[in-house]
Amino acid sequence: MNSEIVGMIAGALSCTTFLPQVIKTWKSKSTKDVSLNMFLIASIGTTLWLVYGILIHSISIIGTNIVVLIFSLTMLLLFFKNKDQHKQKTEE
Template identity: 40%
Template sequence: MIEVIGLIAACLTTFAFLPQALRVMKTQSTSDLSPTMYASFVVGVLLWLLYGIMLGNIALILANSVTAIFAGIVFFYVVKNNVFGQTNAT
């Protein structure tokens, strides 16, 4: 039962990033997003992933793998727009 609770929590918090990632990919706009927040978040998620791997905890491994992808996509666009100029194609 504990693992089920962990998997449900992991799904909810992980897929919460999907709408933001889809929106950023569609609009290419990141003007209101903080590069510092996304950088620290991606590093934190990668550390949680490492922690989950070390524990062999499937909920931590799956959730943080997917979250790293979604947050990484957003972070990529945040960095791209800050380095190469903001694209606001809404």
């Protein structure tokens, strides 16, 4: 078995892991059951992977982690956006 093919499929899946959550939260506008800490840890971890990729000049690590970082930061934005909306609703 070609190990690099397995690695590439694994990498592609890792890239898209957070996408279904972004879509679900985008539609439902609710993050009650979702852990904010999960996406905080993911954002910091992915940023460090990006730094690591730049330091060792690995295009694969840089590319993968830019995609994951975009989804993680989008989730953080949705968290704060939904929090504001919730606040507005409570104030009304």
